[in-house]
Amino acid sequence: MINTLSIARPKKRLFLGLLLAAEFLIALMLYGVWKISYLGLENIFEYLPAIVGAFLIFISTFSFGALCNMILAVKGLPTLKLFHRYSFAIIKFLFPVAVRIGKIFGIKRRQLEGSFIAVSNLIFMKSKIKVPANKLLVLVPHCLQLANCPHKITRDPNNCKRCGGCNIGDLMKLSDELGFIFFVATGGTLARQVVIKNRPQAVLAIACERDLMSGIQDVYPLPAVGVLNIRPNGPCYNTRVDMDEVKRTLSQIIE
Numbered sequence: 001m002i003n004t005l006s007i008a009r010p011k012k013r014l015f016l017g018l019l020l021a022a023e024f025l026i027a028l029m030l031y032g033v034w035k036i037s038y039l040g041l042e043n044i045f046e047y048l049p050a051i052v053g054a055f056l057i058f059i060s061t062f063s064f065g066a067l068c069n070m071i072l073a074v075k076g077l078p079t080l081k082l083f084h085r086y087s088f089a090i091i092k093f094l095f096p097v098a099v100r101i102g103k104i105f106g107i108k109r110r111q112l113e114g115s116f117i118a119v120s121n122l123i124f125m126k127s128k129i130k131v132p133a134n135k136l137l138v139l140v141p142h143c144l145q146l147a148n149c150p151h152k153i154t155r156d157p158n159n160c161k162r163c164g165g166c167n168i169g170d171l172m173k174l175s176d177e178l179g180f181i182f183f184v185a186t187g188g189t190l191a192r193q194v195v196i197k198n199r200p201q202a203v204l205a206i207a208c209e210r211d212l213m214s215g216i217q218d219v220y221p222l223p224a225v226g227v228l229n230i231r232p233n234g235p236c237y238n239t240r241v242d243m244d245e246v247k248r249t250l251s252q253i254i255e
């Protein structure tokens with residue numbers, strides 16, 4: 001078993017706090033731009049400053065509402081469905097600003113991505129989503145395979161001989177036992193194709209922070225939960241996954 005105690009658990013507050021800070025900063029900048037261009041707008045049309053101002057207030061209030069909705073979801077409180085479909089779009093827009101604010105405080109992008117995954121997973125679990133095993137797709141990256149393994153598993157994971165050399169064999173055994181769809185993806189495009197082809201009801205993805213963050217957003221509105229891989233040999237090489245965490249997550253999703 002891999003000791004996960006040494007792996008720092010990302011804080012959910014970090015992601016939400018920095019997104020709120022990014023939201024506040026952008027709202028302030030929009031106000032500044034509006035104020036500077038006030039006279040110019042008025043020259044074009046008497047009511048244009050008011051129209052533009054109302055539009056900017058609407059956008060800022062809406063994205064603030066979506067962030068508050070996420071906080072409510074994390075706290076397990078009732079949320080407004082209206083905001084759900086826009087949440088990831090707002091995250092995509094605010095995230096680069098949040099990363100820059102984080103940098104000022106010495107917070108790395110990877111920490112922020114890890115915090116996003118923690119928030120997203122918590123929302124997933126609080127939604128109490130349960131799917132039949134054959135409607136669950138488990139997607140893993142190619143780097144989980146032992147680098148010198150001669151068996152080609154990206155087209156067909158059944159080519160794995162379950163020799164115990166890497167976690168692919170453990171996941172194949174679990175897939176045989178529980179019946180979930182298992183696939184090893186070499187990239188985001190292939191992962192998306194697998195999702196379209198198999199039409200799962202939920203996805204459990206194993207990957208690094210960056211790939212999980214983009215993957216979870218890419219498959220939306222399909223519910224997706226992420227498990228971080230472990231990289232004892234550096235990124236993208238002979239990575240591992242905590243099988244206890246995978247089993248725990250599977251038991252929470254499969255009906």
Ligand code: SF4
Pocket residue numbers: 145146149150151153159160161162163164165166167168169170
């Ligand atoms: S478990 Fe063994 S056979 Fe299967 S992918 Fe890993 S090293 Fe290859």
